[in-house]
Amino acid sequence: MPEPGRDLARRRDALWAGLALPGIAWLAVFFLLPFYVIVAVALGTVDPILQTPAPAWNPLDWDWSAFQFVLEGLFTGERAFGQVFVRTIVYVTISVALSLAIAYPVAYYVARHGGRWKGLLLLGLVAPFFISYLMRMLAWINLLQDDGWVNDVLLWVGILDAPRNWLDGRASSVILGMVYGYVPFMILPLYAFLDRIDRSLLEAARDLGASRFQAFRMVTVPLSVPAILTGIAIIALPMFGDYYTPDLLSQSPRTSLIGNQINLYILGGQQIPVGAALVVVLMLMLSVLLAYYVSATTRAGRRLRE
Amino acid sequence: MSTATHTTRVDRRPSRARRFRAWLANPWGRPRFLPLFTLLYFVWSLVPILIAIRFSFNEGRSRSTAQGWSLRWYYDDPDLSVWNDPDLRSALFQSLRLSAIAVAIAVPLGVGLAIGLTRWRGRVARTSRFVSVVPLVTPEIVMGVALFLVFVNLLTFIPLGTTAQAIGHVTFSLSFVLIIVRARLLSIGPEYEEAAQDLGAPPLQALRLALLPMLTPAIVASAIIVFAISMDDFVVSAFLSSGSTTDTVPVRIYSAGRTAPTPALNALATLTLAITLVIAAIAFVLWRLVELKRGRRGSTLQELATLETEATRLR
Numbered sequence: 001m002p003e004p005g006r007d008l009a010r011r012r013d014a015l016w017a018g019l020a021l022p023g024i025a026w027l028a029v030f031f032l033l034p035f036y037v038i039v040a041v042a043l044g045t046v047d048p049i050l051q052t053p054a055p056a057w058n059p060l061d062w063d064w065s066a067f068q069f070v071l072e073g074l075f076t077g078e079r080a081f082g083q084v085f086v087r088t089i090v091y092v093t094i095s096v097a098l099s100l101a102i103a104y105p106v107a108y109y110v111a112r113h114g115g116r117w118k119g120l121l122l123l124g125l126v127a128p129f130f131i132s133y134l135m136r137m138l139a140w141i142n143l144l145q146d147d148g149w150v151n152d153v154l155l156w157v158g159i160l161d162a163p164r165n166w167l168d169g170r171a172s173s174v175i176l177g178m179v180y181g182y183v184p185f186m187i188l189p190l191y192a193f194l195d196r197i198d199r200s201l202l203e204a205a206r207d208l209g210a211s212r213f214q215a216f217r218m219v220t221v222p223l224s225v226p227a228i229l230t231g232i233a234i235i236a237l238p239m240f241g242d243y244y245t246p247d248l249l250s251q252s253p254r255t256s257l258i259g260n261q262i263n264l265y266i267l268g269g270q271q272i273p274v275g276a277a278l279v280v281v282l283m284l285m286l287s288v289l290l291a292y293y294v295s296a297t298t299r300a301g302r303r304l305r306e
Numbered sequence: 307m308s309t310a311t312h313t314t315r316v317d318r319r320p321s322r323a324r325r326f327r328a329w330l331a332n333p334w335g336r337p338r339f340l341p342l343f344t345l346l347y348f349v350w351s352l353v354p355i356l357i358a359i360r361f362s363f364n365e366g367r368s369r370s371t372a373q374g375w376s377l378r379w380y381y382d383d384p385d386l387s388v389w390n391d392p393d394l395r396s397a398l399f400q401s402l403r404l405s406a407i408a409v410a411i412a413v414p415l416g417v418g419l420a421i422g423l424t425r426w427r428g429r430v431a432r433t434s435r436f437v438s439v440v441p442l443v444t445p446e447i448v449m450g451v452a453l454f455l456v457f458v459n460l461l462t463f464i465p466l467g468t469t470a471q472a473i474g475h476v477t478f479s480l481s482f483v484l485i486i487v488r489a490r491l492l493s494i495g496p497e498y499e500e501a502a503q504d505l506g507a508p509p510l511q512a513l514r515l516a517l518l519p520m521l522t523p524a525i526v527a528s529a530i531i532v533f534a535i536s537m538d539d540f541v542v543s544a545f546l547s548s549g550s551t552t553d554t555v556p557v558r559i560y561s562a563g564r565t566a567p568t569p570a571l572n573a574l575a576t577l578t579l580a581i582t583l584v585i586a587a588i589a590f591v592l593w594r595l596v597e598l599k600r601g602r603r604g605s606t607l608q609e610l611a612t613l614e615t616e617a618t619r620l621r
Contacts, residue, residue: 015510018422019419023416023418023419023484030477034449037452037460053455106343110344121348136355138358138567138571138572141567142354142357142369142370147370148369167564263447282448283448
């Protein structure tokens with residue numbers, strides 16, 4: 001007969017496992033398995049008559065032609081995919097930089113000088129989470145139309161002589177949309193971090209003769225590096241998969257991003273393996289970014305602790 | 307410092323106008339660039355939404371010229387209003403249906419997952435803990451394409467449409483519930499259930515009586531967040547939609563936003579926003595009542611912001 005203590009521990013472990021099991025099974029079937037399906041479709045063929053993908057479930061049947069097509073598009077000839085990848089990286093970099101330039105001062109002000117308005121300011125920061133991204137883009141479509149308020153204001157001030165078509169394949173409109181759409185997701189982690197900074201560190205810096213600005217530059221900024229990296233990762237990852245912002249604010253192939261290509265190939269029909277291969281390439285690219293982000297945050301954390 | 311000097315200082319406090327003039331004259335005092343910048347940010351972030359809401363009440367067809375006020379685009383127009391255009395109406399109901407299903411399935415699954423993975427020590431648990439946060443760092447387009455290909459090529463008995471969309475919503479919501487509840491669990495520690503068990507409660511009862519009540523705020527918060535992100539979702543709903551009858555509000559905005567926009571689209575977006583806010587507010591008030599009953603004070607909003615941050619930490 002087992003001793004009662006061990007029996008209880010085993011029963012408890014069984015309970016924990018039983019509670020976790022449905023969720024684990026769900027993720028295995030609907031999250032892990034789909035990744036294999038993407039790979040199998042990317043390395044499969046297309047049925048010559050039905051034009052539907054024929055996934056290669058068995059690694060022995062793998063056919064690399066979709067990947068070859070993507071690699072050729074990336075590096076040879078017209079470099080159609082290469083241009084799209086470069087454009088995506090440029091747009092994302094500019095949008096992330098602008099977002100940081102907006103998010104940091106706002107988060108800093110609310111966290112440090114919010115005072116009695118803090119609750120209200122916080123509500124303003126959380127509000128965009130409850131407003132659908134697509135609605136926020138719709139708001140800008142309204143404003144950027146030919147007879148929209150942006151043109152009205154610019155004409156009235158005298159910057160423009162004639163109304164400009166802002167929704168006609170302009171990088172500036174797409175980047176504005178991305179910054180507008182994603183910046184709230186960057187402000188909150190920065191806010192949460194800046195709000196937690198130990199004020200005695202700043203007081204110490206001031207006591208040692210640092211000016212207000214020096215204390216900010218030499219204490220607050222270095223301390224917030226991990227939060228900045230987190231904020232960048234939070235908005236850069238979805239930006240790399242974005243296709244709806246360019247579709248809504250430009251509709252032109254001139255602003256086509258990786259996400260637009262994936263969307264076209266997957267829902268456009270005949271070359272689904274190419275779309276799947278693009279997803280795999282995107283995931284590989286992002287996993288490099290993610291690995292860099294993880295190592296950078298741990299390194300920054302270690303440096304601060306020393 | 308004595309009280310006397312303190313009172314004199316208060317007495318000598320300059321008037322509001324004097325203080326404003328002093329503030330204006332001394333650019334090196336408290337930073338003044340920051341409040342202005344923050345104010346501009348809030349104007350930039352909220353005014354476009356307010357303008358979009360205003361034009362949903364427009365009498366005319368324009369979305370840039372104010373033409374009176376009416377409920378034409380909500381109800382009155384016999385063909386184009388949200389209520390009378392079958393595509394717009396079904397989009398609203400489809401969004402609500404999917405969000406309700408997502409909350410009903412993802413919250414219990416996620417709570418079980420959080421409790422199980424936090425307390426259970428084993429190799430399976432360690433691997434699962436890692437795998438279950440990966441959805442947060444996976445761009446939605448990857449998840450959308452992956453599930454689309456699964457339902458078209460492998461699990462063909464699940465057709466595209468509401469079922470497939472609901473599965474997708476539950477899948478991306480699960481990790482949010484997991485991290486919110488897990489953060490709370492880690493701060494509680496295992497002592498309470500252990501105490502209950504020492505007093506003779508079987509494990510399941512200890513869980514129900516000691517742990518679940520302490521988790522209620524986190525569970526309510528995760529339900530609000532799941533509801534909001536499910537209403538907000540575009541990519542997964544779009545890839546798994548089977549046609550205009552299963553389009554959600556964001557999908558409808560995407561497909562009509564540039565081709566046939568009328569103020570009815572603004573009305574649809576406004577209604578969705580209002581519903582999300584009302585449901586979040588109800589849940590929020592309930593949560594606040596629970597917290598007050600337990601005698602917990604402090605800013606609930608602050609806590610919600612922290613939870614949101616936890617939730618988006620690696621999104």
